[in-house]
Amino acid sequence: MSFHPKMEYAPARFHKSARTLPDPGGDFTYTAENQAKFDANVQRYPPDQRKSAILYALYLAQRQQGFLTRAAMAHVAGQIRCTTADVEDVVSYYTMFYTKPVGTYVLNVCRTLSCALLGAERVTEAISEKLGIKVGETDASGMFTLIEVECLGACDRAPVVMVNDDWEERLAPEQVGEFIDHVRAKGRAAFTGCHLHKEK
Amino acid sequence: MAYEPVLTKHCAARDGYTLDFYVKNQRGYEGLRKALALQPNDIIEQVKASGLRGRGGAGFPTGMKWQFVLKDTPKPKYICCNADESEPGTFKDHVLMERNPHLLIEGCAISCYAIGAKVAYIYIRGEFYHVQEVLEAEIEKAYKAGFLGRNILGSGFDCDVFVHRGAGAYEAGEETALIESLEGKRAQPRIKPPFPAVAGLYQCPTAVNNVETLCNVPLIVLNGPEWFASLGPEKNGGPKLFCISGHVKRPGVYETSMHTTLRELVFGEQFAGGMIDERPFKAIIPGGSSVPLLLEQDLDTPASFDHIQKAGSLLGSAGLIVMNDSVCAVWLAMNLLHFYRHESCGKCTPCREGTDWLFKLLLRLESGDGQPKDLDLLFGVSTNIVGKTLCAFGDAAATPVLSTMKLFRGEYEAHVREGRCTLPAPWRAAHPVVAAHQ
Numbered sequence: 001m002s003f004h005p006k007m008e009y010a011p012a013r014f015h016k017s018a019r020t021l022p023d024p025g026g027d028f029t030y031t032a033e034n035q036a037k038f039d040a041n042v043q044r045y046p047p048d049q050r051k052s053a054i055l056y057a058l059y060l061a062q063r064q065q066g067f068l069t070r071a072a073m074a075h076v077a078g079q080i081r082c083t084t085a086d087v088e089d090v091v092s093y094y095t096m097f098y099t100k101p102v103g104t105y106v107l108n109v110c111r112t113l114s115c116a117l118l119g120a121e122r123v124t125e126a127i128s129e130k131l132g133i134k135v136g137e138t139d140a141s142g143m144f145t146l147i148e149v150e151c152l153g154a155c156d157r158a159p160v161v162m163v164n165d166d167w168e169e170r171l172a173p174e175q176v177g178e179f180i181d182h183v184r185a186k187g188r189a190a191f192t193g194c195h196l197h198k199e200k
Numbered sequence: 201m202a203y204e205p206v207l208t209k210h211c212a213a214r215d216g217y218t219l220d221f222y223v224k225n226q227r228g229y230e231g232l233r234k235a236l237a238l239q240p241n242d243i244i245e246q247v248k249a250s251g252l253r254g255r256g257g258a259g260f261p262t263g264m265k266w267q268f269v270l271k272d273t274p275k276p277k278y279i280c281c282n283a284d285e286s287e288p289g290t291f292k293d294h295v296l297m298e299r300n301p302h303l304l305i306e307g308c309a310i311s312c313y314a315i316g317a318k319v320a321y322i323y324i325r326g327e328f329y330h331v332q333e334v335l336e337a338e339i340e341k342a343y344k345a346g347f348l349g350r351n352i353l354g355s356g357f358d359c360d361v362f363v364h365r366g367a368g369a370y371e372a373g374e375e376t377a378l379i380e381s382l383e384g385k386r387a388q389p390r391i392k393p394p395f396p397a398v399a400g401l402y403q404c405p406t407a408v409n410n411v412e413t414l415c416n417v418p419l420i421v422l423n424g425p426e427w428f429a430s431l432g433p434e435k436n437g438g439p440k441l442f443c444i445s446g447h448v449k450r451p452g453v454y455e456t457s458m459h460t461t462l463r464e465l466v467f468g469e470q471f472a473g474g475m476i477d478e479r480p481f482k483a484i485i486p487g488g489s490s491v492p493l494l495l496e497q498d499l500d501t502p503a504s505f506d507h508i509q510k511a512g513s514l515l516g517s518a519g520l521i522v523m524n525d526s527v528c529a530v531w532l533a534m535n536l537l538h539f540y541r542h543e544s545c546g547k548c549t550p551c552r553e554g555t556d557w558l559f560k561l562l563l564r565l566e567s568g569d570g571q572p573k574d575l576d577l578l579f580g581v582s583t584n585i586v587g588k589t590l591c592a593f594g595d596a597a598a599t600p601v602l603s604t605m606k607l608f609r610g611e612y613e614a615h616v617r618e619g620r621c622t623l624p625a626p627w628r629a630a631h632p633v634v635a636a637h638q
Binding site: 044046049051052053054055056058059080089090093094095096097111112113114116117118149150151152153154155156157158162165166167193194196197 | 211276285286287288289290291294295298299325326327328329330331334360362364365366367368369370381382383384385386387402443444445446447451452453485489519521523527532535536538539542543545
């Protein structure tokens with residue numbers, strides 16, 4: 001019999017930073033088009049610095065599949081010629097990569113000072129109420145995901161919501177319902193876009 | 201004397217961003233032509249003489265930064281343009297990149313020539329995808345017109361400009377973290393020295409400059425350093441973009457000289473036009489969320505690096521956030537600490553753990569469970585972050601707490617005593633987006 005008390009094997013009890021493994025996912029390879037895009041992008045960096053293209057490679061994978069699975073990360077690792085752990089290291093740091101499925105439209109509501117001063121919290125509440133989801137969740141139709149983000153760099157157009165790669169500026173809480181209905185009906189065409197971009 | 205904008209003069213023009221327009225109306229690429237006829241060292245001397253100071257936040261003289269870039273080395277050199285612009289309250293580089301991209305491209309090319317680099321990377325934040333599209337299309341046009349690429353304008357000088365998209369990290373705005381991110385790693389700062397001028401991108405000599413800084417370079421070469429220096433107060437020359445946001449009637453980017461006072465910027469008719477609904481002014485953050493607040497009595501300070509520093513704050517990235525009397529100082533600190541807690545890269549313990557504790561303490565105060573000892577604790581945690589981290593993030597994160605505690609200690613005490621906020625916060629709740637806000 002051992003003198004030591006029986007040790008419970010429960011990682012949560014003695015390791016706070018329990019590592020969550022990404023979804024393994026099915027087979028993943030770039031489409032021919034994405035492969036060509038990656039091959040062109042990697043030329044921008046010195047030949048021995050392929051790793052610089054990692055963010056671009058991840059964006060391509062994410063656009064192709066909607067979110068990043070372990071298979072996708074392994075594929076990116078193969079392209080970059082680094083380990084999958086290196087890729088996971090990068091993915092887990094940056095906020096614009098998703099490791100879980102997200103809706104067609106990811107509503108990123110800015111919550112930092114300038115937007116908050118003009119009612120960003122009310123916008124989040126209104127979206128949350130309209131779609132019946134909490135921050136971080138995807139609605140039942142799989143169309144919308146609500147996320148709160150930090151400063152988007154459009155403080156003069158507060159409150160700002162970034163939807164995928166597009167901006168919706170000066171979204172008042174009372175307009176939220178209408179806005180969501182418009183996006184459902186018209187897709188990307190419903191966004192105001194960036195005011196500077198639009199003036200062209 | 202009315203100020204004539206130079207950086208953003210044609211920003212409102214419909215096709216102001218195109219190459220043709222730039223060449224026709226802004227003496228486009230004449231600066232580059234002139235620069236290529238000079239010795240690289242002469243350009244550095246001109247930039248030094250102009251007194252151009254970095255527009256990204258620190259206000260470090262640009263000419264000096266370039267001079268430090270190691271000369272005698274077989275390694276390639278690089279220019280990294282910092283277009284990460286993620287300081288809350290700052291949105292000036294966005295305007296320049298979207299509405300005047302060729303000025304930046306020309307600035308990159310001249311800077312490369314000056315320090316002897318052949319490649320410039322523009323590190324743009326991931327959220328600016330639509331800006332990146334414009335920028336890449338215009339770079340393509342500059343290549344076709346022979347302003348970039350091999351043997352530019354027959355001078356034998358080669359230069360490439362590439363756009364690199366980040367993926368949502370505030371910390372990537374710090375120069376060594378930007379380099380790390382560009383190398384395909386987590387955006388975490390490096391130990392300095394060695395400074396990027398000696399061992400930066402890929403361990404090669406690198407100069408990291410803000411977008412607005414590089415946009416000023418063609419103007420200096422074209423119009424001379426004396427013209428540039430004459431635009432502002434001593435040692436604060438040149439045009440400056442101010443980003444005004446918060447409780448003002450007309451938030452936006454305004455270009456003026458650094459003679460202009462904060463009061464003019466906030467209340468002037470040609471600038472932000474005063475407070476929404478004429479509510480009383482409470483405080484202003486003059487340089488992005490990382491700098492101390494200023495009060496009503498400081499408003500007559502000219503908005504220059506030196507004057508604002510004398511008033512007890514910093515010009516930083518010139519992101520002015522204006523607040524009216526409905527804003528609670530504790531809520532303000534809590535909102536910003538939520539930001540810093542989220543954006544802390546996690547490399548240095550005081551910052552990673554400290555920002556979390558500061559946020560928790562502020563949340564406790566805001567939710568009415570604050571205890572008298574919390575105020576000392578807040579002060580203690582903050583002062584234990586300041587100066588104990590690799591980069592300036594730690595100091596920046598503690599600033600909102602230290603500054604609000606210094607100026608509005610009464611509000612903190614009221615939160616503890618009353619268990620609630622004593623300010624007219626209902627105004628904020630009732631006016632989520634104000635009608636007067638066009």
